Amino acid sequence: MIAKTPEPPYYAVIFTSVRTETENGYAQMADRMVELAAEQPGFLGVESARNEIGITVSYWTDLATIKNWKMNAEHTIAREIGRSDWYKAFKVRIAKVERDYDFIK
């Protein structure tokens, strides 16, 4: 769903990826990473969609909490399997959300 984030400023980590054909526990790990991220200090929400490419955007209060999440031990293992097995290519962009607006029917 659309993440309920607070008033800006806050940070977004935009993770864009192309998957390999290798499953090797990918779906379970993806679910686990969302669950684990949500337990971290500074986590504000996450949005994810995939067809030809995958886009996952996670939202955080500040750069320090993003760095903490990157260094989380279980996440680090997942990131290593990501490089060896799950992804052909990915790009990570760290961005400061300056403004937002929404529409609900």
Add this chain to the structure above:
Amino acid sequence: MIAKTPEPPYYAVIFTSVRTETENGYAQMADRMVELAAEQPGFLGVESARNEIGITVSYWTDLATIKNWKMNAEHTIAREIGRSDWYKAFKVRIAKVERDYDFIK
């Protein structure tokens, strides 16, 4: 595909949406908006994925070119049909990309 963006800083417009069931030319208009955006000054690339939600991230050199794109006449018509027909809800976040890194196998 993963957008080939230049070295940061640059801007990202993160558009997260939930569609209605109404087609009414949606797919054609989505394609046309990508084509039209790519012709605008300051456009750097776009990435898009959809399953339960849609996430489209477009990249721009600066805030002025994002504003120009928002005010583009054809885009304004599309945004109006988006609110009346295509989207149950959406959120737009404008963010300054400060850092990025990538992985290619």
